[in-house]
Amino acid sequence: MNKRLLKIAAVVLILFSVILINKFFRKSDNLLPEKRPNDWFYLQRAYPYNEINYTAYRDALAQAAKMKEEYKLHDNRVSWEFAGPVNIGGRVTAVAMHPANMDMFYVGAASGGVFKTEDAGGSWTPVFDDQLSLSIGDIALAPSNPEIIYVGTGEANPGGGSLAYDGLGVFRSDDGGNTWENLGLEESGSIGRLAVHPQNPDICYVAAMGRMFSTNEQRGVFKTTDGGQSWENILYLTDSTGAIDIVIHPENPDILYACTWERTRRPDKRNYGGETCGIYRTNDGGENWEELSNGLPGGPNVGRIGISISQSDPEILYAIYADKTGYFDGVFKTTNNGDTWTQTNDGALSNIYSSYGWWFGRIRVDPTDPDIVYGIGFDLYKTSNGGNSWSNIGWSVHVDQHGLNAHPLNSNFLVLGNDGGVYTSQNGGSSWEHLNNLPITQFYTSEMDYQNPDRLYGGTQDNGTNRTMTGSWDDWSNIYGGDGFYVLVNPQNNQYVYAEYQYGGLGRSTNGGSSFSGGTNGIGSDRFNWMSPLAFNPNNPSTLYFGGSKLYKSTNHAASWSAISPDLTNGPGQYNQTYGTITTIAVSPVNGQIIYAGT
Template identity: 50%
Template sequence: MKNYKLPFRSTVLALFSLLLFSSCKNASEEISEEKETGKMEYPAEWMYNQRAYPNNYINKQAYKEAVLQSKQILANRSPEQAGEWTFVGPLNTGGRVTDVAISPDNDDHLYVATATGGIFRSYDAGANWTPIFDEEARLSIGDIAIAPSNAQIIYAGTGEANGSATDGAYFGDGIYRSEDAGDTWANIGLPESNHIGRIVVDPTNPDRVFAAATGQLYGKNDERGIYRTTNGGGSWEQVLFVTDSTAAIDVAMNVANTNIIYAAMWERTRKPWERDYGGVTSAIHRSLDGGNTWTELGAANGLPAPNAQTGRIGIAVSESDPSTVYARFTTNEITNVFNGLYKSTDNGDNWTLVTPPNVLSNIDANFGWYFGNVRVNPSNSAEVYIVGFDIAKSTNNGASWQILPGMHVDHHALDFSRTNSNFMLSGNDGGAYISNNSGSSWTKFLNLPITQFYNIEVDNTQPERLYGGTQDNNTIRTITGGASDWNAIWGGDGFHVNVDPVDNNYIYVESQYGNLGRSTNGGATFSNATNGISGSDRNNWNTPVIISPFNHEILYYGTNRLYTSNKAANWSVISPDLTDGLHPSGSLAFGTLTAIASSYNNLDVIYTGSDDGNVNVTFDGGTTWMDVSAGLPDQYITSIAMVPSDDMIAYVTVSGFKYLDYTPRVFKTTDGGQNWTDISSNLPNIPVNDIIVYPAENILFVATDLNVWYSKDDGGSWTILGNNLPMTVVMDLKFHEPTKTLFAGTFGRAMHSYDVSDILEIGENELASNSIKIYPNPATSEFTISQNLSSNGTVQLYDISGKRIKELFKGNFSANKNITVKTDGLAAGIYLVKVNNGKQSVTKKLIIKK
């Protein structure tokens, strides 16, 4: 991992953005790194840069149109027109939770809102969860609020507001309201709010609501500020606006006098290479007349005076003693480090510093803009919580503190029962947790499918072994194919995972900026595998690494140059700089390779793609390179795929949203990149993140920011694959050829699989056009092969490696329409059932469970 010095000021264009590109790691890793280097790192800009390069622009209307297009396709086809996606896990890993809520009248009714996975509800204290926001296709949530006087009324603010790069990539479209506890939702306005920091509902009137809108993360807009509705969202009024660069990040209400409202305003601007998260307009404002007029509270009240370094502020009002108010401040326009906790006992007229900065100096781990919350136990005004990298608890008004144990770091949410002062619900980058003893111990929910995958992998020889690199939850795997037994095998944020397709003792894993590890014993242990990689090269946040499909012992690794090695033992550079060079900002995380594809037939032909729109190819193993970007848009290259039969045929996908009226996403070359053809056809004008090619049938699969799409005619037309994949971001695809199974890694809803054998067999032969079904599948004691053939033939069973196990049937198919087979003597696992009809055959996957 690379570490970089902090710049001396954030407003200089040459703010080296490796400040901005790094992990949220576990506490021990953060502390260890700081001691060793004196430097810290931060969550990355990578997702935003993918989607906004080169114009620093994301077209929200394009996403809206894509949602409508997708919903129309799904609504207009009958269910039998497509199969079902299967959830494969993990459930026990978790992912980023942005807000949580406990129903005010029933502690068994819990709500969990996520950064990119929507909202989940439980009616049985978390034993079971149901996604309740999927139909809205706006799965980035900033805040949820239940009306205290009517638990059936819930407000959801879309667009995470924590200042991370994911926020800018996955914006919201306003506030939604449900009147049936989340069963159905209606958008009630503020479509240009982009990100919602907090919602507060009047405890006596569920239609009177205040919302803190942050506005665009990467840009300025006048829609920032505090909004008020008095008719349940029928209309909204912007009651507090400071500047077009000042976000409203928090809002709180005095429950005894609901005309007293507090707002935390936060001056922040950001570009992929520049962050300024502080300013003189960062301050607390108070209204005494229900939001009609506001007064800024400052030095005269005992709070910090306006300062260019003031960053994110959090506020909380005690419910048991509403005249008691807490406010936490940060300082430093880049890092927003903790700058003290203040308390008022007279509705904000006067404030006292109750916790100096040095007492909780590490509570935000040098990126306080990612946290910023403070909470008060509703039954005890002296019990206050600082929600940050850790959660700190005080039972004496902030005089002393303890760090709450037993949870993942990076906390964003905390709620309390209104009937049991010991019961709490928390949310962080590792998922959701409950405590029944005021935070002394915590239990994680191991049944939430909210993992954010960057990349995934399936073991070719043992396909039940699934792998993935995740946001803030390491590189993980299951060796059983189960949904609840995934374990971490490599730390940090996880990215590319490669398992040797022939010898799965060799596993290559990666964390941010190309921190590569290698295992030679099937994942039992790992060692560093970057020997030979120059420390002066530029590395992408998600550095591309692949195994050659021609020689499984050869790997390729991309910085701004391309490297190759034998089993990652020692790397050798085989290219010049294949990008446009160092970014004008000086950032070492731009101008990097992002995609690599190599030949199935030799070690000579390799294609590379970069984050600045370059595609290069070599036909002599790297001795000479050609820039073949002409004919491609100047956009972020996300994926390159070659076909096994012809090195001159390749496919390229790009990220970014529609900039012009029509912006192509997928390209094909048949002449080694000399010419490119747009094959995007009717694909939505949204980012395409990966492509899988099945060349024998001209069938293509692409992962997009909105579902998986496929084409049966080489890009002539596209449609959505399957019926029940959540409408969320799909980052990566992997195809397991023997079982004809496609795996999709989503960024927020974990991993799913799809049996594509029916699609691949379309048009293959007469046999494939007949309906051949295996049921039940998975099978236990027996299974039935149902077919509609009229000739003689055989049915044979193979194991996953292709070894023939036994013959299941031989004879006349017409007399045996349903062939029933006992599973006696067959071990649990994945098998292949091959139906032969003369020279034609079709293979189906069978799963046997014991």
């Protein structure tokens, strides 16, 4: 097979990597218009009834997996070449460390499965790629036998500027990730956290949030005592309230603490808090629960909560709160198993969540020192004196933190997962190393320079528009910011390159992508989607089409535009959202006067 065909195949492979979306426009209101990427993605697939058939969704995933296996049997199948990138990064939602081996840990990607390293991040092995769901909520190793691993699928962070996928339940491996078994809970939507009994690896607790866009009863806290062969829902409040976090007492595993979160999401509104948000404690393995309240926030404005228990002094716990609008609401500490709580001196954390605390919501206690605590949010904060003072230790890492572990053998060794990938620290967070070698970048689209097929381009979540000039998988670089969407290279003159960011932002380059200027001259005010369609006339690539609510045409390489249609949609809708827009454009390769636009 010639090299050109291999490059074309590589571009197609990248295209299938598609999806997710950024912090760039994240906010939170009680009733937010349907202008977020999750809603954009959901509505296109739920049309016309605003509801996805989840049975059909699972069947489609299974059919895709079957087709993949059948394809391998064909003698004339196309060969594929990995094109990267491995040096850009991507969103990491979960981190788990082997308790006896500091070189071995696992990370879970937002839509890329689970990766294992046995050399402290020098190299990685994908261990979950054959499963139907690659959206990871949490990973937990059994303390008594770390070859036993539980994985909860479905990201529990309800993206406002990023796309979060529901999963297909809980999986278990008994051989360090080589093989997996689906344990059920397929309707649980997203998994917030897993907690495994410290002595019995067959006892596992699951904090399940439920489906994002619909109410259902498979949410709350679930327990198995037989390794996942059966499950019991041991804490259930309502069909719109799930469990987002859970911890287990290391010395008395009948004591657990669970955080519940009332979360309602619809294409036209959202609610990220309410009366049923709280911390619950059981002293008998889940038979009975009591809500803890003495010193903790309560009422209708409580939002997402995270909790952590000290492994060295388990009477001490910390909880971090957001209000229902996404703002930070305090870090609270108990020294008596949750009977009473006091707020720490947390003024320095006032902006830890920015305005989207529903996107993070984690806190971690050092496994050997109960006074060392990490607050996980937009940035990463640390206290070394039990909450009397806090400092930002995340200045040098990518924003939006999701997972952090400190190793029990050396608690200065930290592994951090965020929207930029994986970082490690050898000194308790004083400095960080970016392990920028995971193939988890989330692509919306890809493009190839047809005059030089080694040059590959792609628009990505959280990492802008990127390209490689050589076709190698480890030398990609960013050429345009924001979240990257459509990117086009003129097939007859590769000096003209076009790249996008959110809601109709368009950049135009006349020097092969070395620099960009604004590319929307003549468009004016219009509605544009999260990802706005851009297309060439295939017979004359100096002519382009761009979709807002109207269709725009340029005949001079996007130097200027003019509308060639009226509003082709039914209007902006009740909430003046950015829907009611063109979502796809196709121009006939035979007759360039024939144009199709989908809305």
